Amino acid sequence: MTMNRRRFSTALVAGAAASLISTRVTAATATSVKAGNIVLVHGLFADGSCWSEVIPRLQAAGLNVTSVQNPLTTLPDAVASAQRVLDRQDGPTVLVGHSFSGMIVTEAGTHPNVSALVYVAARAPDAGEDYTALAKTYPTPPASAGIVFDGDEGRLTEEAFLRDFAGDLPEAKAKVLYAVQQPFHKALLTGKTTKAAWRSKPSFYAVSTEDRTINPDLERFMAKRMGAKTIEVKASHLSLISHPDEIAQLVLAAAGQRD
Template identity: 75%
Template sequence: MDRRTFSAAVLVCAASALVSARALAIPPAQVKARNVVLAHGLFADGSCWLDVIARLQAAGMNCTAVQNPLTTLSEAADSVTRVLDRQDGPTVLVAHSFAGMIITETGVHQNVSALVYVAARAPDAGEDYPALAKNYPTPPASAGIVFDGDEGRLSESAFLHDFAGDLPEARARTLYAVQEPFHKALLAGKTAHAAWRSKPSYYAVSTEDRTINPDLQRFMAKRMSAKTIEVKSSHLSLISHPDEISRLILEAARPSA
């Protein structure tokens, strides 16, 4: 693809996102929170939220994607807390995948008005999440985790088929190239708080998920009494179905009826 063709493709994608986002816009009087903080999970970085961010910004939201260190749960939580400290008012805190651990811990922050979980972990305070997950069939992606010393990542095959299975292969390969390795110590962390017990919560279940069992997602959503939607998607619904995820976040930003 030459430079002119690539530039044209980028403009088309941007215009498409803008049209979708305009359809999502809601009047300022109907919004409780104008800020959105988004946390990424394993095998990813903050760029995984770009399609959702484009829609939220066009709908008038102030968005910040956190670049989690993926070293320990406490360090990841600190990275989110620092961003929450900078927000100038009510904030919707959003997580994908493992980052559900992080927002469950940090969502007690005074600026957080609502929580949104996107195919995400949602443990209770002090809960052993791996033990909880063992109550459900092990998803295929788990077998694709490989370690280089203390750093873990997904193999290319598992990433393309089990993590990003409903994305065009070219897009999935691009995401695979930028996946951020995680440290083994991260997986040992347990949350001291369960913010969903005190904050309004929303959950997007990925029904075709091969990374976190969909029935486990449904259990966690039901346990937290979350407003729940189901998306026929791989684990990466935030990329394959950004309109649905953006609408759920905007719903979380509205004042309660």
């Protein structure tokens, strides 16, 4: 169904009333099939538990939710991990990616079970596009300076994690997330998508306006290029944890569960 901007905005504000945050919605026409399944994919410096605030909100709406454990080894490995989960879904499924996993959503989103795509402060390359080269056309975000390598494995320092990755979370909560940070392999960053699912599937995008991991203007560019239904949340890179109501409402809209 075609989404009405005013009604969509009202739903978002209602869902986020407790957060005292202004969320701006960009009008873009997106038609979504009603979906009963949600597949969530995490990015770098995280594991599947980063969706722990969003999952119960989606389950409360009666949706079947699965959080993929991204192996963080190579892009083909990561895409395969998502595809295996998508294969198990019964009926229309919304595929949601945060941060790096936008690469996975873009590639795996052509799966026949996928009815819509949601990008949360995520990479959204075109087919064959060099995302690193695209990112370099914007100011480098501060978190990049905090990546350290142990051989082929990369991770964020604790200082960068707390300040630049999870900057709007209480320190105690951010430290728990830091403790479960999974290192990524250098080979993961060399992968390029071979297709762009957002060219054929309804797409939704949540921009983090205070993001210090991906430049917010780059996020806006990618969202506009794909013609996504877009919201802007005054949040760090981890809007899915600091503002789960807004993110859950966007996913529900992609699932055709909200007008």
